[in-house]
Amino acid sequence: MSNPELVRADADPLMGLGGPVTGWQARALRGSAGLVRGRIGVTLALGWLVVIICLALLAPVLPLPAYFDFVGAPKVALGLHAPYLLGTDYLGRSVLVRLIWGTRISLTVGLLAVFLGMIIGLAVGMTAGFFRGRVEAVLTVFIDAALAFPPLILLLAITAVLQQKLSTLIIAFTLLTIPSFARLARANTLAIAQREFVLAARARGTGSFRIIRREILPNVILPTISYSFIIVASVMVAEGSLDYLGLGIPPPTPTWGGMIASGQQFLATNPELVFVPAVVLLLTVLSFYTLGDYGRRHLDVRQAKL
Amino acid sequence: MWRFIGGKILHLIPVLLLVSLAVMILINLIPGNPAYAILGTQATPSQVRIVDAQLGLNKPLVIRYIDWIGGILHGNFGTSLFTQQPVFQTIISRLPVTLELALLGEIIALVIAIPLGVLTAYKAGSLIDRSSRTVAALLVSAPGFLTGLLLAYIFGVKIAILPVTGWVPLNQGVGENLRYVLLPAITLALAQIPIFMQLLRADMIATLQEDFVLAARAKGLPTRAILLRHALRPSMFSLLTLSGVALGTLLGGTVIVESIFSLPGIGSLLIESIFNKDFITVQGIAMFIALAYVFINIVVDIGYGVLDPRIRRRSTA
Numbered sequence: 001m002s003n004p005e006l007v008r009a010d011a012d013p014l015m016g017l018g019g020p021v022t023g024w025q026a027r028a029l030r031g032s033a034g035l036v037r038g039r040i041g042v043t044l045a046l047g048w049l050v051v052i053i054c055l056a057l058l059a060p061v062l063p064l065p066a067y068f069d070f071v072g073a074p075k076v077a078l079g080l081h082a083p084y085l086l087g088t089d090y091l092g093r094s095v096l097v098r099l100i101w102g103t104r105i106s107l108t109v110g111l112l113a114v115f116l117g118m119i120i121g122l123a124v125g126m127t128a129g130f131f132r133g134r135v136e137a138v139l140t141v142f143i144d145a146a147l148a149f150p151p152l153i154l155l156l157a158i159t160a161v162l163q164q165k166l167s168t169l170i171i172a173f174t175l176l177t178i179p180s181f182a183r184l185a186r187a188n189t190l191a192i193a194q195r196e197f198v199l200a201a202r203a204r205g206t207g208s209f210r211i212i213r214r215e216i217l218p219n220v221i222l223p224t225i226s227y228s229f230i231i232v233a234s235v236m237v238a239e240g241s242l243d244y245l246g247l248g249i250p251p252p253t254p255t256w257g258g259m260i261a262s263g264q265q266f267l268a269t270n271p272e273l274v275f276v277p278a279v280v281l282l283l284t285v286l287s288f289y290t291l292g293d294y295g296r297r298h299l300d301v302r303q304a305k306l
Numbered sequence: 307m308w309r310f311i312g313g314k315i316l317h318l319i320p321v322l323l324l325v326s327l328a329v330m331i332l333i334n335l336i337p338g339n340p341a342y343a344i345l346g347t348q349a350t351p352s353q354v355r356i357v358d359a360q361l362g363l364n365k366p367l368v369i370r371y372i373d374w375i376g377g378i379l380h381g382n383f384g385t386s387l388f389t390q391q392p393v394f395q396t397i398i399s400r401l402p403v404t405l406e407l408a409l410l411g412e413i414i415a416l417v418i419a420i421p422l423g424v425l426t427a428y429k430a431g432s433l434i435d436r437s438s439r440t441v442a443a444l445l446v447s448a449p450g451f452l453t454g455l456l457l458a459y460i461f462g463v464k465i466a467i468l469p470v471t472g473w474v475p476l477n478q479g480v481g482e483n484l485r486y487v488l489l490p491a492i493t494l495a496l497a498q499i500p501i502f503m504q505l506l507r508a509d510m511i512a513t514l515q516e517d518f519v520l521a522a523r524a525k526g527l528p529t530r531a532i533l534l535r536h537a538l539r540p541s542m543f544s545l546l547t548l549s550g551v552a553l554g555t556l557l558g559g560t561v562i563v564e565s566i567f568s569l570p571g572i573g574s575l576l577i578e579s580i581f582n583k584d585f586i587t588v589q590g591i592a593m594f595i596a597l598a599y600v601f602i603n604i605v606v607d608i609g610y611g612v613l614d615p616r617i618r619r620r621s622t623a
Contacts, residue, residue: 144317145324150554150599152561153576157329157592160580161336237449241562244451245577260451264566267455267470268463275459278452286447 042294045287052284056103065094067101067254077272086276089259090266095273098254099280105243105255106284108166110236113173118228120174121181126220128182129189130212139182146179155238159247169248173235184227188220226295233288240281256281310611314604322600326378329593330371333361333585344387344583360387361585383590388582393590397572403473404571407563408556410487411494412549419499423506423545424533430511442500450559454493454566461489471568490567494560498552502545509541516540547610554602557595 055062072094076087086095128139158172192198193216201211242248243257251258256277263273333340341357342349349357355364362370377384383393426435445453462470468489474482513519514537522532561573568574572591579587 141320142324145321145328149325149328149596150557150559152559153592153595156561156576156580157332157588158335160583160588161332161585233447240449241451244562245565247577247580257451260455264455267459271459271463274455278449278455282448282452285449286444289447 041290045290048283048287049291052103052280053107055100056107059100059104062100064097064100067098068093068252069097077270087272089273090262090270095259095276098259099256099277102254102256102259102277103280103284105166105249105253106236106239106281109169109173109239110232110288113170114177114228114232114235116170116174117177117231118181118224121178122185122217122220122224124178125182125185125187126189126212126216129186130193130208130216136186140186143179143182143186146175147183151176152238152241155242156245156247159242164247164250166249169239169242173239176238177231177235180231181224181228185220185224188223189216192216192219223296226292226298229288229292229295231292233285233292236281236285236288307612311608314607314611318600318604322597325596325600326375326593327371329589329596330374331367332589332592333363334367336585340585344585357387360385378593383594384586386579386584386587388579388584388587393587394594396575396587397591397594400570400572400575402476403569404557404560404564404573406476406483406487407490407494407560407569407571408553410491411556412498412553414491414495415498415502416545416549418495419502420506420538420545422499423503424510424538426503427507427510427514427541428529428533430507439504442503445496445500448496450493450497450562451566453496454490454563457489457493457496458566473569486567486569490560490563490569493563493566494556498549501552502549505548506541506545509544510537513537513541543610547606550602550606550609554599554606557598557602 070088070092072088072092074088074090074092076092086099089095089098124139124143128136128143155172155176158175159168162168162172198211198215201215206214239248240255240257240260243255244261246258246261248257249255251262259277260274260281263270263277266273340361340363341354344357345353358364362373365373374384381394383397385391386393386396389396422438426438429435458470461468469486470489473486476483519532519537522536527536557572560569560571561576563569564571564573565577572595576588576591578584579591
């Protein structure tokens with residue numbers, strides 16, 4: 001029987017956003033058979049991410065029209081004869097070009113916010129897990145308070161008061177991801193700090209900071225990085241949700257969520273306007289999730305046979 | 307027992323203080339003077355003074371915080387800047403929609419996930435098990451608005467048997483109400499089913515290896531009785547905990563679904579308030595949801611401690 005404290009401790013930090021699940025849920029899903037889980041799945045995921053990252057980086061130099069250019073009649077469905085394969089949106093702008101530019105926003109927010117959240121979370125979590133005592137008690141209260149708050153509400157509240165721009169989103173998502181990274185880093189540090197090599201380092205009279213850097217960090221960082229891929233997936237879903245609600249990056253900048261929202265009113269006649277960007281988002285989220293899950297299976301200290 | 311409950315509640319106090327402080331200083335995060343953010347740059351100084359007074363910005367932060375907490379303890383979440391209605395009453399008037407949605411979504415999820423969990427645990431490794439878990443792995447990755455829009459497209463447009471937007475309150479006819487609540491509730495349920503199912507399956511597989519199951523089998527009890535009467539109950543603890551927690555999450559998590567299907571719940575109230583720059587209402591909703599969330603979590607914690615003494619000992623130790 002699972003311990004509910006563990007269940008809770010690992011639950012998805014961005015739950016309620018409909019993103020991929022993390023932690024124990026991922027462990028529960030672990031054994032599932034199927035395409036997405038094996039080597040093939042990892043290869044496909046990597047391939048997809050390489051393609052979209054290249055497209056996103058090259059967007060300004062690719063021989064494509066600008067994302068605000070009108071390239072044809074409005075609402076041309078996708079197909080071989082459609083302008084730029086994926087057709088046009090409700091104003092006649094290229095869906096493909098807008099998707100590519102939307103990738104830049106999604107990836108920037110997802111990768112940057114998670115990277116920053118991971119660095120800060122690692123620092124906080126390792127400090128709490130290594131020094132224990134009062135330091136841990138204080139930090140745990142902060143982590144608990146942050147996690148006691150429904151994440152989407154926190155996110156909406158932040159975007160409500162700050163201007164809707166890229167830096168706001170990055171700050172908001174960084175804040176949102178810190179506690180879950182801190183909790184994971186703390187849990188892993190607690191486990192590592194009791195191992196013999198840490199004891200040996202202590203016996204040699206090594207300083208705390210050096211032990212953290214030389215003994216703890218190398219053991220904590222790998223599971224944290226694989227976890228971070230899963231968090232990237234969650235953040236991308238959340239960012240897409242914000243854009244969908246009209247609270248992310250404002251138009252005319254193209255975003256996946258924004259494209260889905262603007263396509264929704266044509267759901268009856270032109271469902272592709274909703275489902276093409278939705279499928280792109282789903283594939284990207286699945287790819288990050290697959291890579292993170294693969295990494296976890298191989299690197300998580302709780303899983304690996306020590 | 308009481309020590310366990312007391313400990314849980316004591317732990318809550320610093321958490322709630324921090325949460326409320328964070329919600330309170332939200333308005334201070336607005337760049338420049340919030341009054342201008344609300345009124346626009348054309349506002350006259352006297353208008354700005356009135357809004358400042360409404361927001362309490364003419365008082366020091368500490369006084370404002372104490373006033374605000376005092377108000378909330380009396381059920382006073384402030385007055386909306388936009389409609390001039392008390393925020394608390396507006397929230398209460400929207401609550402039934404969100405509550406019905408969350409509860410129904412949860413019930414649908416449990417009704418589907420429990421039999422599936424039992425079946426896949428009993429037939430672990432079979433075709434049913436593997437295929438249902440592959441579908442589950444896909445479902446958990448799907449963003450809520452994707453499944454919602456897909457359902458809206460299939461049942462609202464292609465087959466056109468259910469309304470895609472709008473709402474009929476429960477007291478104006480249960481049947482009509484159900485038609486409107488069904489698609490959004492299924493959308494919420496779809497996100498929960500794979501999680502619930504996998505959790506129950508994992509616990510159930512562990513239970514099925516216990517000696518008492520072997521004993522039951524040796525007595526010659528039918529499989530159905532073993533699964534449902536003997537094995538299911540001890541396997542349900544984690545599932546019950548999680549579904550409680552999930553209910554708390556859903557109170558704040560229906561925003562997207564309410565937005566897709568244009569339902570008049572708390573989530574859409576929050577979105578409206580954000581667009582209207584009605585910061586008092588945003589603050590009130592944020593605090594209300596955070597309180598409900600923390601409250602449900604503590605009830606789940608205590609409930610679990612009551613059901614399973616091992617947890618009690620572990621937490622107080």
